[in-house]
Amino acid sequence: MDIRDLLLKNVMIMDLKATDQRGAIDEMVAKYKAEGIIDDDQLYKEDILKREAESTTGIGDGIAMPHAKDKAVKRATVLFAKSEAGIEYHALDGQPVHLFFMIAAPEGANNTHLQALAALSSLLINPDLVAALKKGADPGRGPATVR
Numbered sequence: 800m801d802i803r804d805l806l807l808k809n810v811m812i813m814d815l816k817a818t819d820q821r822g823a824i825d826e827m828v829a830k831y832k833a834e835g836i837i838d839d840d841q842l843y844k845e846d847i848l849k850r851e852a853e854s855t856t857g858i859g860d861g862i863a864m865p866h867a868k869d870k871a872v873k874r875a876t877v878l879f880a881k882s883e884a885g886i887e888y889h890a891l892d893g894q895p896v897h898l899f900f901m902i903a904a905p906e907g908a909n910n911t912h913l914q915a916l917a918a919l920s921s922l923l924i925n926p927d928l929v930a931a932l933k934k935g936a937d938p939g940r941g942p943a944t945v946r
Contacts, residue, residue: 803823805877810834812880815899821887822850827878827901836878836903839871843903846871857890858930866902872920875904881932907913 808831817823824847832840846867850856857863878901885895 802877805875806879807834807876809878810836810878812878813876815882815886816916816944817886818884819886821863823880823882823888823896823899824851825885826879827842827865827899829878831876831901831903832879836874836876837871838873842869843867845872847901851889855889855891857888857896859892859894861885861890861894861933862900862929863888863898864898864900864902868904869905870906872903872905881935893921895912897915898929 812826812830815823815826817826824844828840828844828847831837831843837843846869847865850867851865855863856865879897880899880901882895882897882899883946885897888896890896
């Protein structure tokens with residue numbers, strides 16, 4: 800899977816305003832709703848929060864990958880968001896999260912959901928890429944240009 804097919808510039812948030820986990824989720828879900836990626840923000844948010852309650856999607860090194868698949872999702876998409884200040888997200892390493900990759904997959908799209916998680920995970924083990932994403936301020940130089 801080429802993750803660039805799921806990363807859309809119009810759903811990037813390069814200056815996340817939220818100051819806590821719930822606010823970050825609210826802001827990202829609102830962006831999905833505004834861009835027509837989801838049609839039921841409450842349902843999608845409930846599923847994101849349900850997944851977070853199972854275990855954090857804050858994987859460490861300043862990265863979180865909140866994700867859900869449900870009937871509210873109209874198009875498989877990965878939303879990239881960046882918080883300059885960092886957000887307490889209950890990450891595995893206890894550090895604030897600066898980079899968010901929210902994965903939305905339609906109900907029943909198990910392969911797409913898992914492939915997106917795997918593709919992102921394999922990219923994000925590259926410390927140079929993570930550092931570049933943390934520094935980047937222009938969506939044109941963000942993750943959509945990752946090769």
